Amino acid sequence: MSTQLPPGLQLEKVDERIMTLNVGPQHPGSGHMRIIVQIDGDYIVACDPDPGYVHRGEEKMAEYRNYITNIPHLERPVIHDSCNILYPYVLGAEELLGIEVPERAKYVRVIAAELNRCVYTLYWLAIYGIFLGHSTMFMWPTGDRELFIDLLEKLTGARVTHAYFIPGGVRNDMPANFEDVCLRQVGYFEKRIAEYADVFYDNPILISRTADTGILSRNDAIRLGTTGSVLRASGVDYDVRKKEPYDVYDSMDFETNILKAGDAYARSKVPWLDMMESCRIIRDALSKMPKSGSVRTKLKPNPKGGDTSVYKRVESGRGALGCHIVSRKKPEPYRVKLSVGSFRNLIAMPYLLKGEKLGNMPSVYWSLNYWPVEADR
Amino acid sequence: MGTATGIIKALNSGVKHLARKRFTLRYPEQKLKFVGDGYRYDPVTGVGVAGLKGRHMLFHDHCTGCQLCSIACEGVAEAIAMVKVPESHKHNKKSIMPQIDYGKCVFCGLCVDACPFYALYMSNDYELSSFTKEGLIYTPAQLQVKPHVSQDAEIQITDRGATHG
Numbered sequence: 001m002s003t004q005l006p007p008g009l010q011l012e013k014v015d016e017r018i019m020t021l022n023v024g025p026q027h028p029g030s031g032h033m034r035i036i037v038q039i040d041g042d043y044i045v046a047c048d049p050d051p052g053y054v055h056r057g058e059e060k061m062a063e064y065r066n067y068i069t070n071i072p073h074l075e076r077p078v079i080h081d082s083c084n085i086l087y088p089y090v091l092g093a094e095e096l097l098g099i100e101v102p103e104r105a106k107y108v109r110v111i112a113a114e115l116n117r118c119v120y121t122l123y124w125l126a127i128y129g130i131f132l133g134h135s136t137m138f139m140w141p142t143g144d145r146e147l148f149i150d151l152l153e154k155l156t157g158a159r160v161t162h163a164y165f166i167p168g169g170v171r172n173d174m175p176a177n178f179e180d181v182c183l184r185q186v187g188y189f190e191k192r193i194a195e196y197a198d199v200f201y202d203n204p205i206l207i208s209r210t211a212d213t214g215i216l217s218r219n220d221a222i223r224l225g226t227t228g229s230v231l232r233a234s235g236v237d238y239d240v241r242k243k244e245p246y247d248v249y250d251s252m253d254f255e256t257n258i259l260k261a262g263d264a265y266a267r268s269k270v271p272w273l274d275m276m277e278s279c280r281i282i283r284d285a286l287s288k289m290p291k292s293g294s295v296r297t298k299l300k301p302n303p304k305g306g307d308t309s310v311y312k313r314v315e316s317g318r319g320a321l322g323c324h325i326v327s328r329k330k331p332e333p334y335r336v337k338l339s340v341g342s343f344r345n346l347i348a349m350p351y352l353l354k355g356e357k358l359g360n361m362p363s364v365y366w367s368l369n370y371w372p373v374e375a376d377r
Numbered sequence: 378m379g380t381a382t383g384i385i386k387a388l389n390s391g392v393k394h395l396a397r398k399r400f401t402l403r404y405p406e407q408k409l410k411f412v413g414d415g416y417r418y419d420p421v422t423g424v425g426v427a428g429l430k431g432r433h434m435l436f437h438d439h440c441t442g443c444q445l446c447s448i449a450c451e452g453v454a455e456a457i458a459m460v461k462v463p464e465s466h467k468h469n470k471k472s473i474m475p476q477i478d479y480g481k482c483v484f485c486g487l488c489v490d491a492c493p494f495y496a497l498y499m500s501n502d503y504e505l506s507s508f509t510k511e512g513l514i515y516t517p518a519q520l521q522v523k524p525h526v527s528q529d530a531e532i533q534i535t536d537r538g539a540t541h542g
Contacts, residue, residue: 143400199390204380
């Protein structure tokens with residue numbers, strides 16, 4: 001065997017104790033990404049998440065489309081949460097184009113966004129069940145998700161990619177008996193979600209898999225810039241809906257759920273508690289909304305923005321989601337930058353996994369409320 | 378709570394569900410009922426009418442061949458092409474109408490919002506699978522056929538859980 005390697009190639013130095021393991025990208029327990037872990041026996045010494053396998057160039061694509069035709073493709077990063085990912089873009093575009101939104105449209109938007117948050121969270125919870133090997137935890141949320149998908153399908157006309165929000169309001173008004181159907185199904189879900197506690201959250205097997213693993217302290221959570229449920233599970237009271245209310249969230253009656261533990265169990269519980277608050281917001285919005293009125297301000301064809309930029313932030317299922325739009329007096333935006341919660345939460349992963357057992361990796365990884373496609377954009 | 382109590386509680390919660398009805402929709406036999414006849418748009422008020430965004434419906438007696446739907450689709454999916462139609466209409470001088478490629482369409486409905494003549498709607502038909510790529514391209518003649526849909530299953534909520542009718 002020749003010891004001379006061709007130029008450009010080099011052999012990796014292999015440690016006697018430490019083994020490098022690639023988890024993903026073609027692995028059911030990694031999502032669309034690779035996690036490079038270095039293990040010493042069963043313990044993780046170092047971890048390097050490697051996202052970018054599903055990069056679609058959404059931000060670049062947005063520079064070649066006008067403010068309206070940007071809508072269908074910008075919701076693709078998170079098709080389960082498509083209303084929430086469009087929300088900051090639509091709020092920003094409204095400010096740039098100088099459009100007033102009708103009052104009723106604001107309430108419809110809040111309802112659609114909260115229904116979508118439930119759809120996303122239930123899907124996320126179902127995948128968490130798969131990661132932990134709990135098949136009931138997969139099937140129950142997937143089944144109950146159908147209640148919200150059905151409501152959104154009645155409201156927006158599509159089961160997942162709704163393309164419902166538009167600068168100036170929403171695409172169409174609620175169908176005739178939507179309020180009754182919505183209250184009935186949300187009421188049923190509220191009873192159903194209480195049953196989750198018996199099967200999942202009070203289940204000693206689930207607690208032993210998730211409790212005291214991957215503890216993120218309050219200071220670390222702030223220092224690493226995590227957001228959303230990860231931040232709230234570490235005891236930080238931060239929710240964009242409360243701190244910087246947009247649309248009509250300031251008049252909604254809901255609370256921010258905070259847990260102090262900061263472990264994977266707390267991170268898995270906060271979205272579940274948030275879903276109950278979402279149901280409260282939906283009820284509140286349905287009772288407070290104006291019973292009639294327009295839901296969409298008519299736009300001029302090919303609207304142009306000024307020579308300014310705008311930054312808007314909303315609370316998505318994964319945390320704060322910001323959108324920075326720069327306009328240069330053209331029908332197309334000059335630059336659209338999405339600042340997503342998934343990517344911020346991923347930063348905490350190498351710190352959390354250091355010293356954990358390899359078997360705890362799935363429970364810590366998915367508790368970060370991370371959606372690979374959204375992080376890559 | 379002790380480990381044994383917790384496990385028994387979890388099992389008990391699962392056993393209760395044995396008596397419940399199944400929530401699953403038996404799809405080819407049962408089909409979900411949708412509101413209305415599909416998504417439409419009123420260009421006068423500028424607001425849509427709620428409905429499923431499925432296959433399009435083209436009304437030949439309204440279409441003027443103005444290409445606005447095709448222009449709206451340019452930045453989205455480029456699924457709409459304007460093609461010649463054999464019949465001649467007084468309101469459609471060029472005799473061109475949209476032909477939609479469902480291999481590209483994303484069902485966003487922005488073409489419906491663009492139509493100022495009430496010529497393009499969306500219908501409740503969502504079963505568009507085909508064995509060939511050519512089979513996904515719907516000509517203006519195919520688009521004017523009203524789809525035959527029998528959709529009646531709805532989510533029903535009873536004391537014994539939710540079912541699909």
